[in-house]
Amino acid sequence: MTLIYFLTFIVLLPCVHLDEAVKDDYSESLLIKPLPDGMIYNHFQFKTILHQDIEYLHLENHFDRFPLAIGNFISKNLIKELTFSLGRGHWKLNTWGYPLRYQPNGAELWVTLQNFNPNPWKSWKDITSTLSGLFCASLNFIDKAATTKPKFSLKPDGIFINDSYRPDNVFYASLAHEAVCTENLTPWKKLLPCFSKAGLASLLNAVQIFNSNYFALSLDVKSICRNPSCNETSTEITQSVQVVFNPPAMFEGKHRWSIVKFFGTSLKEECKLASSSKIYVETTVNDTDNSYNLSPLPETSIESDFQGEKRRFAVYDVKKMIEHNRNNNVNKFNIYSMYQKEYIYKKVNPPYITAHRYITGYGVYLGGITCRITNSLTKAQNVTYLDVIPWYLRIYIHTLSITSNNVEIKPSKLYHKPGKDRAQPHHIEIILELPPLSDTIITYDFERAFLKWTEFPPDANHGVYVGAATLTFQPTNFQNLTIHPEHTESLDPPTIKIKTENLLVSLPTPDFSMPYNVICLVSTVITLAFGPIHNLTTKRARIAIQSKEGSNLKDRIFKFFKRS
Ligand SMILES: *[C@@H]1O[C@H](CO)[C@@H](O)[C@H](O)[C@H]1NC(C)=O
Ligand SMILES: *[C@@H]1O[C@H](CO)[C@@H](O)[C@H](O)[C@H]1NC(C)=O
Ligand SMILES: *[C@@H]1O[C@H](CO)[C@@H](O)[C@H](O)[C@H]1NC(C)=O
Numbered sequence: 001m002t003l004i005y006f007l008t009f010i011v012l013l014p015c016v017h018l019d020e021a022v023k024d025d026y027s028e029s030l031l032i033k034p035l036p037d038g039m040i041y042n043h044f045q046f047k048t049i050l051h052q053d054i055e056y057l058h059l060e061n062h063f064d065r066f067p068l069a070i071g072n073f074i075s076k077n078l079i080k081e082l083t084f085s086l087g088r089g090h091w092k093l094n095t096w097g098y099p100l101r102y103q104p105n106g107a108e109l110w111v112t113l114q115n116f117n118p119n120p121w122k123s124w125k126d127i128t129s130t131l132s133g134l135f136c137a138s139l140n141f142i143d144k145a146a147t148t149k150p151k152f153s154l155k156p157d158g159i160f161i162n163d164s165y166r167p168d169n170v171f172y173a174s175l176a177h178e179a180v181c182t183e184n185l186t187p188w189k190k191l192l193p194c195f196s197k198a199g200l201a202s203l204l205n206a207v208q209i210f211n212s213n214y215f216a217l218s219l220d221v222k223s224i225c226r227n228p229s230c231n232e233t234s235t236e237i238t239q240s241v242q243v244v245f246n247p248p249a250m251f252e253g254k255h256r257w258s259i260v261k262f263f264g265t266s267l268k269e270e271c272k273l274a275s276s277s278k279i280y281v282e283t284t285v286n287d288t289d290n291s292y293n294l295s296p297l298p299e300t301s302i303e304s305d306f307q308g309e310k311r312r313f314a315v316y317d318v319k320k321m322i323e324h325n326r327n328n329n330v331n332k333f334n335i336y337s338m339y340q341k342e343y344i345y346k347k348v349n350p351p352y353i354t355a356h357r358y359i360t361g362y363g364v365y366l367g368g369i370t371c372r373i374t375n376s377l378t379k380a381q382n383v384t385y386l387d388v389i390p391w392y393l394r395i396y397i398h399t400l401s402i403t404s405n406n407v408e409i410k411p412s413k414l415y416h417k418p419g420k421d422r423a424q425p426h427h428i429e430i431i432l433e434l435p436p437l438s439d440t441i442i443t444y445d446f447e448r449a450f451l452k453w454t455e456f457p458p459d460a461n462h463g464v465y466v467g468a469a470t471l472t473f474q475p476t477n478f479q480n481l482t483i484h485p486e487h488t489e490s491l492d493p494p495t496i497k498i499k500t501e502n503l504l505v506s507l508p509t510p511d512f513s514m515p516y517n518v519i520c521l522v523s524t525v526i527t528l529a530f531g532p533i534h535n536l537t538t539k540r541a542r543i544a545i546q547s548k549e550g551s552n553l554k555d556r557i558f559k560f561f562k563r564s
């Protein structure tokens, strides 16, 4: 009898152990939002939560759905928070409003290390190298000359319990010229528990996505509260993709958009590892001119109240829909909208706070950078401005001027760390209060440095890119915000980060075609000179004797011997 019990125990042991081991939670969602100018914003979110403190990942190295590559990478480099993004295209702030996550063109990396990290700079170097290997991006070009430690701008998103937040452990860098392509998307998809084989990720078809108006992918790691009392934390990894399509394609004389049209494929299988898999379509805007019907009809719709801002969403449960289709032998999963009338494009007002930055001046010696921040609220608004300028544009901080509606204003805080050649970029951070209904202009001048000839990028005459400036603020008005129906539980007011445009600056370049010209010219001269000179030096000059004698063989041989 004891033996039987023992055997049963032995047989059941692995099952029990497996059940206990399932600690991670994975969920996915897609938010579809029609933008004010008729474009359609798609935001995919894949979230994995590991119920373990990020600090203790190295002790209990057991991952279930959490990507192993990222888990090892976090524990090895003692990371507390990480934000990595790659973007392609420009988010049109003035007509699209604020996205869930603002990503400029190129790559951006922002890391907060744990306080007891013994060697932060070495970790930072390892992080950039590892990420560049993981995502096939050239992040290994991030060196000390491209890295800053922002003071006020980048506040952590996650929870800090014991590990109090120290700005000294924050590292930030961006590469504005980094191009995003399929080779970055494929490794990114491999981090998901169902890869791109099943679930919402199977919609991420590279051909369609890279044909969009805007595309960005990101990876965020942070600590979140594990329970309401928040005395313990869990580690959350969020992978997101943002795509903007220009939809209203014609269908039977009417505009319409559909998931199959956007992504060129339909959902065939659900991801069985996902605890929830939902598609939300925002239906808040009741535009009678451009009203549309959704098909199939959503099972439920939810209304979210975000800080007093009400939004409505149609909710589709992917698992149920696929099951329903399977039972009814329908093999095409699709959600589409049919507009009742022809689409009417309307004028859209820009959001209440916008920022645009541009280069001023001419020539390749002196220049200036101007950032124009508009506040169209009738209230004052505090904003933080962060600008990181490469060392080869030498900023003159005494030329910094901040005017609002042509009146000089004083910033509440100003931080400036001058650049050092080949070692450190210029770092400017300004906290200022924008007056109501104002146009604030921040300008400073710079001098272009001479680079060594090996330091120029390929195609030096194209110029160099300067990464976007960041404007951070806590909004008081949520009208132009994109709200995710799953994020509404957060109680603290959100922080909005917007980015200005990347700048393209031309530098004084040497004439790189000169060596080529010299080689061509020298070769030509040598070739032209060689023939005649060789002839002159190797042949004897003599007067040709015109002989009238017979030219038979005998005469010629006779002549030859007579000559020598
Ligand atoms: C921002 O909100 C205002 C007020 O609702 C609206 O008039 C404007 O069109 C919105 N702009 C964008 C870009 O969403
Ligand atoms: C927080 O600090 C206390 C005492 O210093 C320690 O016992 C506890 O393990 C720490 N918790 C975390 C999550 O680090
Ligand atoms: C956290 O708080 C819960 C009650 O809210 C308690 O049961 C648990 O023991 C606490 N954990 C720690 C590590 O203090």
Ligand SMILES: *[C@@H]1O[C@H](CO)[C@@H](O)[C@H](O)[C@H]1NC(C)=O
Residues within 6 Å of the ligand: 286, 288
């Ligand atoms: C949209 O507007 C129409 C007509 O103005 C109204 O009948 C309908 O109930 C509105 N829909 C919502 C969801 O508010």
Ligand SMILES: *[C@@H]1O[C@H](CO)[C@@H](O)[C@H](O)[C@H]1NC(C)=O
Residues within 6 Å of the ligand: 380, 381, 382, 412, 433
């Ligand atoms: C902006 O910040 C300053 C100083 O921190 C504060 O006195 C002021 O009230 C803030 N203004 C707004 C509109 O929040």
